[in-house]
Amino acid sequence: MRLNYPTNIRIINVPCTGRVDILHLLKAIEDGADGVYVVGCLEGDCHYLTGNLKARKRVNYVKKLLEEMGIEPGRVEIYNLSAAQGPRFAEIAREFTARIKELGPTPVRAGGKAKEKAA
Amino acid sequence: MAAKSGNSKVGSVMVVGAGIAGIQASLDLAESGFYVHLVDASPSIGGLMPQLDKTFPTNDCSMCIVSPKLVDAGRHLNINIISNTEVDFVEGEVGNFTAHLVNHPRFIDPVKCTGCGVCKQHCPVTAVNEFNEGLDRRAATYIKYPQAVPLAYAIDRETCIGCGLCEKLCLAKAVVYAEEERRSTLEVGAIILAPGNEVFDPTAFDTYSYAHHPNVVTSLEFERILSASGPYQGHLMRPYDREEPKSVAWLQCVGSRDINHCDNGYCSAVCCMYAIKEAVIAKEHSHEPLDTAIFFMDMRTYGKDFEKYYERAREEHGVRFIRSRVHTVDPVEEGRLKIIYTDEEGKSLEEEFDMVVLSSGFQPSKRTVELAERLGIELNEHNFAETSSFEPVKTSREGIFVCGAFRDPKDIPISVMEASAAAAAAAAPLVESRFTLTKTKELPAERLVAGEEPRVGVFVCNCGINIGGYADVPAVRDYARNLPNVVHVEDNLFTCSQDTQEKIREVIKEKDINRVVVASCSPRTHEPMFQETIREAGLNKYLFEMANIRDQDTWVHQNDPQGATQKAKDLVRSAVAKAALLDPLEQTVLGLNKVALVVGGGVAGMVAALSLADQGFPVHLVEKTGELGGNALKLRKTWKGEDIGSYVKDLVARVQSHEHITLHTNTQVVANTGFVGNFDTILEKVDDPEQKTTVQHGVSIVATGGKESRPTEYLYGEDDRVLTALELDSRLKEDGNGFKNVNRAVFIQCVGSREPERPYCSKICCTHSIESALQLKELNPDMNVYILYRDIRTYGFREELYKKARAKGIIFIRYSLERKPQVSNGSGSLQVQVYDPILGRDLVIPADALVLASAVLPNEAKEVVRALKVNQNAEGFFLEAHMKLRPVDFGSDGLFLCGLAHYPKSIDEAIAQAQAAAARAATVLAKDVITLGAVKAVVEPDKCAVCLTCVRTCPFGVPYIGEDGYAVIDPAGCHGCGACVAECPGKAISLQHFTDKQLIAKTEALLLKEIGEAAAGK
Amino acid sequence: MVVAERKPIEEILDMIKEFDKVLLTGCKGCVTVCNAGGEKEVGILASALKIARKKEGREIEIDEITLERQCDPEYIDQLEDPISKNNYDAVLSMACSVGPQYIAKRFDTVLVYPMLNTSFIGGSLEHGVWAEFCQACGSCAIHNFGGLCPIARCAKSLMNGPCGGSSGGKCEISPETDCVWHLIYERMSRLGQLDKLGNVVMFKDWTTSRDGGPRKIVREDLKQ
């Protein structure tokens, strides 16, 4: 459909969102992503039955963990949509980008920079 | 059993015509054990599809989806492509035909030609480019399009001046000026005709100004204008001044439904949809808001998801739809055109446009007609192949089959469906000779790369201008050169073209590359092809990684070339990072159960079962009720007048007596485990859940059917005189005489269809109602019969029936959704009130009978959905793997579908689809082994804490704790979702090809470098 | 198995606030099974700590290693190499509390921190849910109670039946906690042994429990 969305989104493909590990989400944050979101099939429509439900629980776990560390849990999210919802995909990309812009750059990277300056 | 004379039948099939139908038929046959000669008059295969820009209703890029098929056919060991060739005549009979061919000279040896294109670059002659419908020019040495298969040039000797430059320059010594026409013969067991159609040439319509005005174009010309590989590189321009048009009009039914200007009284069946698609895509291409208007008589959006597409075009995209008849298109100043038309009420109106597209219909070409005559094939009155509804792909000559548009005008999915059906039909008489002529591939031994340092080769694709037009591909390529482990980079116009594939194979060997990254379109369509390519170069196919820089980059960031380029670099860097960590993986090879399970004992299910059983495969046919036949038991005749009752009776008898069919009536599917090749399905008696049987099979075909809906309006159920279409059929079947006294009969169309809550067209009702109306007329010629409709959708040759109905005096009154007819029976008589748009006022029709064309619904089939884990769309019809090119496959391997469960369809289409499902199933069953993908969860025993996490997490119940004291995951059962992998607390399980290391490397590469660059003061 | 859970991140961050380089050790035993300290959790904790420290602008280096078990000295020896080669500020253990003690014992001069709270001896009820089943009293008598332990599973360790707080099969301390006496009653009822519960159970001898001091088991036949 070639619907435009912001260029700041980078996609890492997985066979199912059920493959997405808490560690993968944390690593993205650790490596300085301003936000990371998981895009899975609609709930109830998982090709592997429950992968997207598992992913949602893991995303929630990471949200909690980030919150404990004083990082906005909104930097991690999960969305559900079907392969037929191209426009929704673009919309999500825009939505999430807007959310992250609101939150500002990740404190993980800002912290790093602060140190560089101090050094 | 009488001894058969060995392999007396030839195990090969000739397919004539290499459009999408011919290619699909060839692939199915080749995959099920037959050697295929694919003959086409053109220098390359592909037919019409490569010329199209997008395909409806998914807006997939036509070239993108067909290109893998072209490559598959081109590289298939058991498909022999014979280009530039026509069939002269055929001798012999089914099982033993001798085809006499005429091989026209190409003047360039396709075996020697590398497709380098030097000849073309230096050719001094220009000729009209037919591929772009004459909108631009090409050299006399040419190739139709960059992805063409075979990828070899040809010389157009009609324009060639014989300068000899190309011969001198060709390092491959491929140019053969002296080549002459040859004659050759082929021994084949069966023949499939898939010659396709030609687009109607509207030159003769002087009132439309086509011949003289550049801004009046045919729909196919417009496809080329829209196409990125077309004359204008996808920029919407009008030919007159290469300016972007601000308004475009489409005129429907040019060369269709018309016996005044041409002889084509039939409907071309696809033009409504392609016009809508072109309007929508044109709007997307346009920089300024574009006005689009479609001038039409009836909007025929009857296929799966078509109606929704139509709605979206109107509501979301603002395409204007003008119900009218156009009589003239007059040029006015500055290249503009004035359309003079009559609206529904008979008013003459006019409107100006920048461009006019003629939605040209289709017809068999003169060459096709001549071929049919030479082959002794009967044609119908329109010069299409004559077939019966019950044997839709069989021609009048035994052993010769037909599919695609030569049977009747049709869209791509139905062509593909018929192609598979033809493959099944052609295979049936040749079963004994399966695998007698096929070759097996000798793959080079896999190079051992374990222990080697990663040496990554990166191939960046321009995808014509799809990528290169937006991102700076050379910059991406040069950037990739400096990434770790990269030893080779290059960019290509089309990485998927055969010559690039060859180049990749060579460079892998030359530079000892052990990991390959292709940055191009999408792994969804192209990964298997590239994997095969590297395998042919001796690399394990899993040593491949793709960077999606088209679908996920340039296509969605067209307005930000810089951003797109940066993103392409990031994605390539990320892919290279993963590539370095790729491991060669071994695929599991398993035996398979050459048995089929067919669910549903209607016509579709029975035909599918018989088709497979006739090919020698045991079939379990499961029917929920006690009776075979389904909806067909209630039907009377096909629209052509063939008797359905006797057909079904015969079908049931054949099914019941077939030695290879095990019948399970009053039975339903309750559970299914396993995977393609080895399924276990539990069947249960409907009335006795205790009575269970387990069947083992290799494939499943779902044909759970549909049903007529029960109307909730128009006094249905309240007044005995209100019937549904099927109820009328039953009454007519019992005793039609009851209708002799009926003076007035009214049919209301679209009852429950094309409504907001059921936004699809039930496809068959227009034809059905007209056929029934004619029957009533026959019973009582004085009867007044009214059909109240929204659009009459008698697509294809059904239009003849519509014509006949009007001639017989059946009255057609159109109504709109906003102004539906009102039915009352207050005074005892049935009154139908409807607004007649032609008269501009309400009519009240007293009716003795009211027939409601109620919607076709899919059967619920909940157990099947649950057991087989197959998907349905919003309306409850099963969802095929791909709307266009995999119309009978489910997304999961080994599962196929056909019949009403897929979408409402007529009996001939259901039969063809059932045969198609059988053909697709045969591609699995014919083989002796199943090769599984290697993306599986693998347990590292040392790390396993035997904690049961995987056992509890797996949605399919695959892992178990083995005797050796660690978790075991059977690769045959593993679906490869990775749920257990993400949960394993000991990290003892990894998903091959998606390991933590690989995924984290991808993430790191994406992010760390990005930050690095940002920090570097970018 | 020993069931444990990770300490709150905040507590851990506070523990390690002075450090710039640490070794985080996991255990493949019980804590892997109860999803508290296996290789996966080690990875998650390491990443979380790195994120938190990056945020503070003071990155921390964390090496990860997961031992077969942290309750056997031989496995603890495997830490010798990394500890001697790296100048760790501290070693963090994701084993049950046996682990950090073993590490402390083996490496005299190394600071050791527990990352887990060792919770109880128990089992999993379902994936992701664990419950206490044993208090290690050292003299098992569950056969008298239908095979269920009132010492570990009754909030008051009552030995003579449910207290007055048993309601609807649940314990007075929480509606999520089963009243084990209710379960015992039901099971004994099913076993036809209710009469057994009619006898007064007299004083328990706690000498075998931790009340008798730190315990040790010596198998003379095995001891070298």
Added chain:
Amino acid sequence: MKAGSNLEKMFAAGHFAVTGELGPPRGADAGHIHEKAKYLKGIVESVNVTDCQTAVVRMASMAVCRLLLDMGIEPNLQMVCRDRNRLAIQADLLGASALGIKNVLCLSGDHQKFGDHPQAKNVFDIDSMQLIATCKKMRDEGKLINDHECEGIPKFFIGAAVNPFADPFDFRVTRLKKKIDAGVDFLQTQCIYNMEKFRTYIQQANDLGLTEKCYIMAGITPLKSVGMARYMQKFVPGLDVPEDYITRLKGVDKKKQGDEGIKIAIEQIQEMKEMKGISGAHVMAIEWEERVEEIVSGAGLLPRPDVS
């Protein structure tokens, strides 16, 4: 006579006995005790002194008992197993006896989870059943748990509590029997609202002849308001307030709900007086001591017979 307490004598004389209850203060103010206790003097045979009830720290039960003795009121020393191991328990029992305390009520104790020191470590070395046995062994055998002979034998009238309304219901009578087997002399029940269920319970006890073997006192707590009734119904485990009573309370003006509660309590005691197997009433008017007299009098139990 086992201990010769006022309460024991009242039972022995065949009177319908009445006991009261007093919660010690969360401080060292002895005046508070005097204030509350005065309402009970002469109204009841003896007064239960709770032992850090609901796991909230309060003045030691034994000390308050001594204060009551000084006021001329007979105390029932409540003792829970939550806070003491067998050493402390036996020591306390010996001490209590020395202070002149004759009635002991043996309890397991509320769990500290809902008290004011949920962080506390509990003990539960022995349970209430074993505590009864301990008292009995000391009194009847003159021995400690470890069979060590006591120098000076404590004499207790041993009581315990039963909750007829806790689950599993069928096990409740068994538990009653076990307490009797362990050596209990009298039992006080949890406050009773569901009379029907209570009748069934007592019937079972009668059938087993258990009511012959010990004195059972019906627990009565007057409902102060609809709110209190609802609270007890919902949040107090093992308490069962039938909807009838709530409807009754709702039927009167809010200010009169307390009076209505008193009325209900009186009716209950009147029924208990006639019930076979019930030997007395234990009136728990927590923080409402001033109205105990009204209840006891209303039930026709005043003046109290003199059995000294």
